[in-house]
Amino acid sequence: MPTHGSLTKAGKVRSQTPKLPAKEKHSPIPRVRNAKNYVKRIMMERIPGQNINNLPRFR
Numbered sequence: 700m701p702t703h704g705s706l707t708k709a710g711k712v713r714s715q716t717p718k719l720p721a722k723e724k725h726s727p728i729p730r731v732r733n734a735k736n737y738v739k740r741i742m743m744e745r746i747p748g749q750n751i752n753n754l755p756r757f758r
Contacts, residue, residue, distance in 0.1 A: 726732065739745050 727735075
């Protein structure tokens with residue numbers, strides 16, 4: 700199988716890129732999270748799971 704470029708150069712850029720410290724992730728405070736869930740579940744009548752066909756159209 701032919702390749703695009705030399706396999707000896709694979710991963711060159713990634714290995715040269717400096718490692719950045721991970722950003723601290725935190726969940727929103729419960730009041731904000733509950734308000735968002737209310738809008739999503741009650742007002743927009745979303746069902747649980749991925750709703751790819753159920754997304755609102757704002758365009």
